[in-house]
Amino acid sequence: MTSTGAGSVFARIDLTVLGPPGATRPSLMVHVGSRAVLLTPEESRKALYGPRRDATLGAAVWRQAVTEARREPRDGDDIGRLLVVWLVLPGLYRNLYRILRLWRQVDQADLEAEAVLAVLAALDAVDPDDPDTGGRLIKEAVNRMWAYAKRVTREIPVVDIGAFAEARNSTAPTEERPRPPEGWEVHITPPPRREGLYATIRFAEPHPRRGGRRTGTRLPDMVFRARRHEEADLIGTLVLRPAGARR
Template sequence: MTLTGSGSVFARIDRNVLGLPGGTRPPLMVQVDSRAVLLSPQESRKALYGPRRDAALGAAVWRQAVTDARQEPRDGDGTGRLFVVWLALPGLYRNLYRILRLWRQVDRADLEAEAVLAVLTALDTADPTGPDTGGRLIKEAVNRMWAYAKRVTREIPILDIHALAETRNATISPEERPRPPEGWEVHITPPFRRECLYATLRFAERGPRRGRPRTESRLPNLVFRARRHEEAHIIGTLALCPAGALR
């Protein structure tokens, strides 16, 4: 039997079926031709997946297991339905590992849960006497695993543009702004355009040294670089004010 991680869905099903209170699950009685055969859970799986499996015995195992599960009361403990899921698990491992190798972002527990749900759903309409009943249950689970994996890999995180714009355009009140002592602040405010992101640019310079304001020497060059051609579009306005002054 293929081993699974202790925290996986398949592993929990293994423990529930093989470690039922009071001992292991009661044997399954199947009819093969004119004889009755008692099989333990392990023998039932061996009849389905063993190297010397008997097709007639395997069909009898699925027929009896599905019949017992379908006849189980809805308010019962669900051991019959869980046993059918447990019988189907070895038929799912190959595709489970293929999916996990192809898409590492797919969560294994979610993938196993999808497979179990598919088996239980298909069990509600399964025909115990139909051809290849077990194969149909396994096929439903495999298809659902692949469909889930493909759906998950198509889910690409999308940036919340509105939230980003609100964050970038958020203004800080003058009382909260750090103020250089006796310095200058230059604020460049772009015109409002709904189709664009915009924010106020702020440059601060410390106060003058040795009685000479350094801002005076830099302001002409700043204004020169900020000028525009008379036919160009306005990109913003520039304001120069003492640090902390209201604008």
């Protein structure tokens, strides 16, 4: 099974463990009964995930890989710990792809990084002699990927209140405001007194069309919405003009 992409965390682990062609690769000397077997990384994976995998050999691979990783000095190259992570990766792909299909906003590199951290954290807690050591490592990584994905999808972006208020309160100059093509404009000019309106209100109504032909306007509806009751106070003067016409 291959990694998820050239720029992914899993792919970098592939390159580190396998190295370029001809490079020295980490190997495992596993003991099955009275027999000792030297396995390359590919052979170790095949023993764990291959179609003819042997449960006894697989348990020996996990036991030896975890044991050697724990013996490594923390200030070393950590190749043994990376080998354990590399052996876990094939058990993660199904859940990785499922999460990415469910939530496209989840970043793949972050998801892979969470899985690697989970394996490294669990490495010091698992029992190398447990027959299900590999399963426990895989489960820890899968659970952490799902937990991370759910946490990310629950996050709500915070709105920049200042920018939002500035954009909402800003007004374009009259000459820059869009005008409805072949429509009408309604201008209500306030009377010269303090009560009533304090600014000009502008309504715009386009000509409705049917089948490419003009069918008239709904100006009566506009005037009805803008008119005042006979007993109400005068709030301004109503002027109708074609859109774009001079005032």
